[in-house]
Amino acid sequence: MKVVQKTQQTATEKYHSWPARLARKLVLSKMRVIAIGHLVIEDEAESFQFGQPPEQAKVCAHIKVLDGSAYVQVLLNGTIGSGEAYMQGSWTSPNLLNVIRLMVDNMDLIEDMDGRWSRLPRMALRSLHQLNSNNRKGSRRNIAAHYDLGNEFFQLFLDKTMLYSSAVFSSAQTPLYDASVHKMEHICRKLQLQPSDHLLEIGAGWGAMAIFAAKHYGCRVTTATISEKQYEYVRRWIEREGLQDKVSVLLQDYRDLRGSYDKLVSIEMVEAVGHEYHRKFFSTCSHLLKEDGLMVMQAITIQDQRYQQYRKEVDFIQRYIFPGGCLPSNQIVAHHVATATDMQIVDLEDITAHYARTIDHWRHAFLIHASKVKALGFDEQFIRMWEFYLCYCEGGFMQRVISAAQFVFAKPRFLGSF
Structure with a gap:
């Protein structure tokens, strides 16, 4: 993982709430499993690079986090949370399609995102989904x-x-x-x-x-x-x-x-x-x-x-x-x-x-x-x-x-x- 600091402020100073700071740390740590493709995650404090060098990657993706709540949503709601955060404008990308392609190329990452931290919210979603019976x-x-x-x-x-x-x-x-x-x-x-x-x-x-x-x-x-x-x-x-x-x-x-x-x-x-x-x-x-x-x-x-x-x-x-x-x-x-x-x-x-x-x-x-x-x-x-x-x-x-x-x-x- 390559890190580039963008401002004089540290992440701790930029993300005032401890949930956002914790979520940011945990979500970024999950990205280290990316083995296929090249991903850049940029927020107001720093820029991070994951995966293959860009010249070797078939798919290069760029995520710009606009609000620290995006990290919390991804941590607690996994892949659904990433979609919800996008819907709400908490993150954006110049090429959303490439973000999706890179994610599905790294199924270990998706399984990790939908793992321990998002288990309770996902259980609630399963209960709600059961109400959508196709009688x-x-x-x-x-x-x-x-x-x-x-x-x-x-x-x-x-x-x-x-x-x-x-x-x-x-x-x-x-x-x-x-x-x-x-x-x-x-x-x-x-x-x-x-x-x-x-x-x-x-x-x-x-x-x-x-x-x-x-x-x-x-x-x-x-x-x-x-x-x-x-x-x-x-x-x-x-x-x-x-x-x-x-x-x-x-x-x-x-x-x-x-x-x-x-x-x-x-x-x-x-x-x-x-x-x-x-x-x-x-x-x-x-x-x-x-x-x-x-x-x-x-x-x-x-x-x-x-x-x-x-x-x-x-x-x-x-x-x-x-x-x-x-x-x-x-x-x-x-x-x-x-x-x-x-x-x-x-x-x-x-x-x-x-x-x-x-x-x-x-x-x-x-x-x-x-x-x-x-x-x-x-x-x-x-x-x-x-x-x-x-x-x-x-x-x-x-x-x-x-x-x-x-x-x-x-x-x-x-x-x-x-």
């Missing part, structure tokens, strides 16, 4: 907390399709809109859609997938959501397109869906199901499919080795962005498909790199339109929270601590090739 009532409440922020809000940073899920880019130069359309085409081909098919979509979003399938493949589509604002948006879009005879939208929980469908698609909805309902979700999907049916599921996943610990904890995303959320792992998906359904996994495509690029587009659009976000009634703390959330996810995908994939499941009498 029928809880699911509607959890979904509303995020998706009912307002259609106008999401329109500020999503592309014209209003797809709030990973696009699939055909090249590095592909615009986001084209990549979103390509993703829908990619999924339709995997589903082997025919005009005679009846497609069920669980998790309508803002309707792009359902309308695309009906317009370009001529099939019937039933799409379901539990977000009232999304439901109204999709209903109006169907009417504008004159597709009432082709597309039906339901304001209905997946557990209450009935019928028999040729094909089923679910795009990044399983993350909202919750650990205790994963089995029910896959079982329900299987029962809704005909015996020769196909299902495509796009999902964000977490590493198999980290899943059991992850599901017992509460992270920044679950605390502030997606209450009740729980990423599955590939192993969890395979387990429930094998034990709760008669389906088989016939294809798995990793699209993690595409998601990092997708979020990069969203993040830049969001920040460009920050003044418009404020005009909708959101404050600076909300904007900083969303900036942290988007960097948190983009950095996670870039460093592959989280992944994205498209799964294809086939029922027993599906005899086609894949």
Whole structure:
């Protein structure tokens, strides 16, 4: 660790309260475990350097601490505390994404930050998180907390399709809109859609997938959501397109869906199901499919080795962005498909790199339109929270601590090739 004193004042003189001085000392001592990348932490008294020399590091990050309370929050609330301190403006960075990337490259540091000192607050958070159960009532409440922020809000940073899920880019130069359309085409081909098919979509979003399938493949589509604002948006879009005879939208929980469908698609909805309902979700999907049916599921996943610990904890995303959320792992998906359904996994495509690029587009659009976000009634703390959330996810995908994939499941009498 390299230390540079910036002023005549010592840290003891600058940080008058003993909790801030103690927290500063303990937090900075934790940073000594950084082995990958180069980190500079600068406060009003001193500047500290950790990790590799900058010329050797692939990721260089810089944190400027503006208020000593940031040290206290990080010490007592770990990684969630670091996000909260950023939201409150207690620290900043010229490149927040690189801060996230460096942190996830040093998992020992994250585990230490979420260790002894933050144990009691994290226990309290786990208790609160248990209130976000994904039963029928809880699911509607959890979904509303995020998706009912307002259609106008999401329109500020999503592309014209209003797809709030990973696009699939055909090249590095592909615009986001084209990549979103390509993703829908990619999924339709995997589903082997025919005009005679009846497609069920669980998790309508803002309707792009359902309308695309009906317009370009001529099939019937039933799409379901539990977000009232999304439901109204999709209903109006169907009417504008004159597709009432082709597309039906339901304001209905997946557990209450009935019928028999040729094909089923679910795009990044399983993350909202919750650990205790994963089995029910896959079982329900299987029962809704005909015996020769196909299902495509796009999902964000977490590493198999980290899943059991992850599901017992509460992270920044679950605390502030997606209450009740729980990423599955590939192993969890395979387990429930094998034990709760008669389906088989016939294809798995990793699209993690595409998601990092997708979020990069969203993040830049969001920040460009920050003044418009404020005009909708959101404050600076909300904007900083969303900036942290988007960097948190983009950095996670870039460093592959989280992944994205498209799964294809086939029922027993599906005899086609894949």
